[in-house]
Amino acid sequence: MSATVTFDLNRYLQERARFIDDALERYLPSEQERPQLLHRAMRYSTLSGGKRLRPILVIAGAEAVGGTAEAVLPTACAIELIHTFSLIHDDLPAIDNDTLRRGRPTCHVQFGEAVAILAGDALFAGAFELIALNADTAPSERVVQVLHLIAEASGTRGMVGGQMVDILSEGKAVDAETLEYIHLHKTAALIRASVVAGALLAGGSCWQVEALGTYGTKVGLAFQIADDLLNVTGDPSKTGKAVGTDAARGKATYPALFGVEASQKRAQQLIQEAIAALHVFGEQAEPLRAIAHFIVEREG
Amino acid sequence: MSATVTFDLNRYLQERARFIDDALERYLPSEQERPQLLHRAMRYSTLSGGKRLRPILVIAGAEAVGGTAEAVLPTACAIELIHTFSLIHDDLPAIDNDTLRRGRPTCHVQFGEAVAILAGDALFAGAFELIALNADTAPSERVVQVLHLIAEASGTRGMVGGQMVDILSEGKAVDAETLEYIHLHKTAALIRASVVAGALLAGGSCWQVEALGTYGTKVGLAFQIADDLLNVTGDPSKTGKAVGTDAARGKATYPALFGVEASQKRAQQLIQEAIAALHVFGEQAEPLRAIAHFIVEREG
Numbered sequence: 375m376s377a378t379v380t381f382d383l384n385r386y387l388q389e390r391a392r393f394i395d396d397a398l399e400r401y402l403p404s405e406q407e408r409p410q411l412l413h414r415a416m417r418y419s420t421l422s423g424g425k426r427l428r429p430i431l432v433i434a435g436a437e438a439v440g441g442t443a444e445a446v447l448p449t450a451c452a453i454e455l456i457h458t459f460s461l462i463h464d465d466l467p468a469i470d471n472d473t474l475r476r477g478r479p480t481c482h483v484q485f486g487e488a489v490a491i492l493a494g495d496a497l498f499a500g501a502f503e504l505i506a507l508n509a510d511t512a513p514s515e516r517v518v519q520v521l522h523l524i525a526e527a528s529g530t531r532g533m534v535g536g537q538m539v540d541i542l543s544e545g546k547a548v549d550a551e552t553l554e555y556i557h558l559h560k561t562a563a564l565i566r567a568s569v570v571a572g573a574l575l576a577g578g579s580c581w582q583v584e585a586l587g588t589y590g591t592k593v594g595l596a597f598q599i600a601d602d603l604l605n606v607t608g609d610p611s612k613t614g615k616a617v618g619t620d621a622a623r624g625k626a627t628y629p630a631l632f633g634v635e636a637s638q639k640r641a642q643q644l645i646q647e648a649i650a651a652l653h654v655f656g657e658q659a660e661p662l663r664a665i666a667h668f669i670v671e672r673e674g
Numbered sequence: 675m676s677a678t679v680t681f682d683l684n685r686y687l688q689e690r691a692r693f694i695d696d697a698l699e700r701y702l703p704s705e706q707e708r709p710q711l712l713h714r715a716m717r718y719s720t721l722s723g724g725k726r727l728r729p730i731l732v733i734a735g736a737e738a739v740g741g742t743a744e745a746v747l748p749t750a751c752a753i754e755l756i757h758t759f760s761l762i763h764d765d766l767p768a769i770d771n772d773t774l775r776r777g778r779p780t781c782h783v784q785f786g787e788a789v790a791i792l793a794g795d796a797l798f799a800g801a802f803e804l805i806a807l808n809a810d811t812a813p814s815e816r817v818v819q820v821l822h823l824i825a826e827a828s829g830t831r832g833m834v835g836g837q838m839v840d841i842l843s844e845g846k847a848v849d850a851e852t853l854e855y856i857h858l859h860k861t862a863a864l865i866r867a868s869v870v871a872g873a874l875l876a877g878g879s880c881w882q883v884e885a886l887g888t889y890g891t892k893v894g895l896a897f898q899i900a901d902d903l904l905n906v907t908g909d910p911s912k913t914g915k916a917v918g919t920d921a922a923r924g925k926a927t928y929p930a931l932f933g934v935e936a937s938q939k940r941a942q943q944l945i946q947e948a949i950a951a952l953h954v955f956g957e958q959a960e961p962l963r964a965i966a967h968f969i970v971e972r973e974g
Contacts, residue, residue, distance in 0.1 A: 392709055403830050408855070409838040463795060468787035487768035491791065492838050495763060495798070504801050506822035514814035519817030521821060522806035529799030530703050530712055533813050538709040555708070 383664040390433055391426040393443060397451050401504060415485040417501075420458045422476045425672075427597075428453045428568045431665065435569035435586055438652075438659040441576020445511040449520060449575060452504035453568050455497045456528055460537070460564075462494040467582035469541060470623075477614035498528075514573040520571045527567035536560025545624035553626050554595075561601075562594025569593075569662070585651050586662075592648035593666050600639040600670045602627035606634060612674035671672045690733055691726040693743060693907020694944045697751050701804060715785040715793035718799075720758045722776045725972075727897075728753045728868045731965065735869035735886055738952075738959040745811040749875060750779040752804035753868050756828055760837070760864075762794040767843060770923075777914035798828075812875040820871045827867035836860025845924035853926050854895075861901075862894025869893075869908060869962070884949050888963075892948035893966050899941040900970045902927035906934060912974035941970045 394446040398420055403413045429450035433443040443450075465472040465480040466487065473483050482490035505524065509517045526532055536559025543552060569590040573583050604613050605620045606629050620627050649664045652659045698720055701714045729750035733743040765772040765780040766787065773783050779928075782790035805824065809817045826832055836859025843852060869890040873883050879949045904913050906929050920927050928937040948966045952959045 409830070409835050409842065411842065412835065412838040416830070459795075463791055466791060468791060488841055489838070491766060491768060492834050493762055493792075495759075496830040496834045496838075498798055499825050499832075499834060502825035503822060503829065506818050506825060509815075509818045514818045515809075516818050518806050518809045518814045522803060525757075525799050525802035525806060530709070530716070530796040530804065534792050534796040534799060534801075535709050535712065538712040538789070538796075540789055542709065542711065567779070 377565040381660045381664055382496075383661070383668055386661055386664070387425070387430060387668070390430045390443065393433075393447075394426045394429045394450060394454065394653070395421070398454060401448075401451050401500070403500075411485065411489055412493055412496060415481055415489045416483060416497055417463050419475075419481045419493065420455065420497065422478060424454070424457075424476060425473040426454060427665075428457050428565060430591070431565060431568040431593075431662075432572040434659075434661040434665060435572025435575035435578075435590075437572075438586065438655050438662055439486035439573045439576050439578035439582050440658065441572070441578075446508065446572050446575045448504040448510075449571050450568075452501040452508075452524065453564065453571070455501040455504065456524070456533075456564065459494040459497040459501070460533055461489050461526075462497070463533070464537060466490060469537075472615075472619075474616055508575060516574050516577070520574050523565075523567050523571055523574070527563040532559055532563035532567075533561075536563065538581075540626065543626045546626075548626035548631065550631065552630055553628065556626060557595050557598040557628075561598040562591050565594035565597060566590030581654065585654050589648045589662060589666070592644045592651065593669055595640045596648065596666070597669050599628045599637050599644070600672065602629050603634065603637055603641070604674070609673065614674065638645050638670075645670055681960045681964055683968060686961055686964070686967070687725070687730060690730045690743065693733075694726045694729045694750060694754065695721070695749075697747050698754060701748075701751050701800070703800075711785065711789055712793055712796060715781055715789045716797055718753065718784060719762050719775075719781045719793065719885070721777060722798065724754070724755060724757075724776060727965075727969075728757050728865060731865065731868040731890070731893075731962075734959075734961040734965060735872025735878075735890075736876035738874075738886065738955050738962055739873045739876050739878035740958065741872070741878075745809065746875045747871050748804040748807040748810075749824075749871050750868075752801040752808075752824065753864065753871070755801040755804065756824070756833075756864065759794040759797040759801070760828075760833055762790050762797070764837060766790060769837075772915075772919075773917055774915070781796070807873040808875060816874050816877070820874050823867050823871055823874070824864075827863040832859055832863035832867075833861075836863065840926065843926045846926075848926035848931065850931065853928065853931055856926060857895050857898040857928075861898040862891050865894035865897060866890030881954065885954050889948045889962060889966070890950040892944045892951065893969055896944035896948065896966070897942045897969050898971065899928045899937050899944070902929050903934065903937055904974070905940070909973065914974060928970050938970075945970055 402417050405413050409440045432446050432450035436446040462481045464470050505521050536556050568585045573586045610617050645666045649663050702717050705713050732746050736746040761783045764770050805821050813833035836856050840856045873886045910917050933936045945966045949963050
């Protein structure tokens with residue numbers, strides 16, 4: 375019987391998401407501690423039932439090279455804090471002006487703009503505290519490599535840079551090259567960093583890290599295409615987000631540029647390429663293979 | 675002749691500020707690189723002729739334990755990026771709504787709110803990239819310690835937490851304990867982290883680091899009192915900022931709570947305590963002693 379048949383992805387995702395949620399609960403500052411309102415906002419936005427895809431990818435990256443979830447847990451949570459920080463800031467009135475996220479009012483709607491800006495900032499700072507904590511279970515040299523990787527993937531050569539080009543492109547005719555730039559930076563950079571960070575901390579070799587980097591970029595691009603497709607064809611009761619907002623806003627998306635069918639095809643192709651990059655790994659990479667399929671097949 | 679007499683602080687500050695400015699110029703992303711507008715905003719706010727007090731304190735902290743400016747340069751610049759990030763976000767309409775900074779329009783006035791939010795975020799991310807780079811000239815174990823120190827001093831148990839309590843206290847009667855909380859977190863935490871980071875990277879011992887931590891906290895508190903005094907009695911042509919804005923806004927400040935004279939006295943006392951903490955150091959800490967005096971005597 376092959377591993378592909380026996381591997382239970384739903385169970386894997388649920389167990390690891392619970393593991394991450396428990397750790398986030400512990401790592402996030404208490405609502406009893408000062409400043410209470412800030413901590414309430416940080417917890418509200420982080421502990422809102424996300425899929426925890428990025429931190430799970432940190433864990434799966436570690437497992438692919440023979441590591442454990444426990445040994446990369448602080449960095450896995452750090453990545454989720456960075457993701458949450460980016461959602462809070464992106465939702466702000468001056469940026470995407472979104473009012474609904476994971477089926478609940480966005481942070482600035484719930485707590486006001488000042489608190490939302492500072493909650494995002496504090497989550498971003500907290501992420502780097504967690505990365506430092508990972509030196510308890512991984513060599514400091516590796517932690518420093520991961521620090522560089524994640525900081526770069528978050529900043530102007532990554533997520534923030536991609537978001538900037540994304541909003542500057544709103545309402546404009548965007549070419550395929552700019553769309554690729556946005557997707558690579560806004561989404562794929564942090565997803566790639568997640569898988570690679572797990573592998574680095576768990577002692578992965580150069581060629582393992584490189585293969586997982588390719589996997590991460592492909593899966594990250596596919597994820598954004600799938601996300602854009604859900605904004606066209608998704609069910610708000612499953613996505614927790616309004617539908618059709620990208621088109622209304624003149625957002626640069628894959629379906630807007632190439633149509634729904636070509637987008638689905640491109641996402642599938644990227645997933646095949648991602649899985650091909652894993653050929654050097656055995657059964658230990660089975661979660662990564664299953665996650666790749668899940669990313670384009672999910673409904674929310 | 676004693677070192678106190680011969681030490682030329684102005685020359686020291688000017689030389690080190692130029693050294694920092696040259697490095698920031700190199701480290702900041704180019705305006706020719708995409709996304710150009712974001713990079714223009716990051717450079718506009720960072721390269722605007724600040725005093726570079728915090729990065730100079732990183733260098734002076736390293737020198738106090740026998741290290742060099744070169745060996746701590748990336749972290750020194752990282753601290754300046756964090757300081758700039760905090761200024762950009764604090765100036766936003768939803769927070770302090772300031773329009774003038776260092777004699778020029780604030781980032782959001784010049785580039786719009788979305789760009790200002792993202793420029794702050796990108797500077798914060800860039801700071802952590804620079805900290806990782808410091809592993810080229812310092813042991814990784816020390817870099818990880820510095821990472822933890824600076825992340826904590828920036829986040830909810832530091833700068834961002836202090837800023838949150840500061841704006842929540844606007845227009846309210848604030849007790850001395852809350853005022854101390856605000857000053858310790860909003861200002862002193864990052865100033866303390868600057869001196870300590872320099873000493874850690876340069877191989878300082880536990881007791882050296884502890885003494886410099888005490889120095890940093892005292893100097894940080896004195897700095898904020900001096901800043902609040904300048905907002906009452908300062909000359910806008912020298913501070914580059916409007917005067918009387920704290921009082922107009924009902925900000926919790928030392929002069930508002932205790933009066934101008936008691937504030938001046940308290941700042942002087944803190945400086946004496948800061949210098950006393952340096953008794954374990956010889957001539958190598960002369961810059962730190964001179965900077966302590968400068969902090970309460972400056973006019974801008």
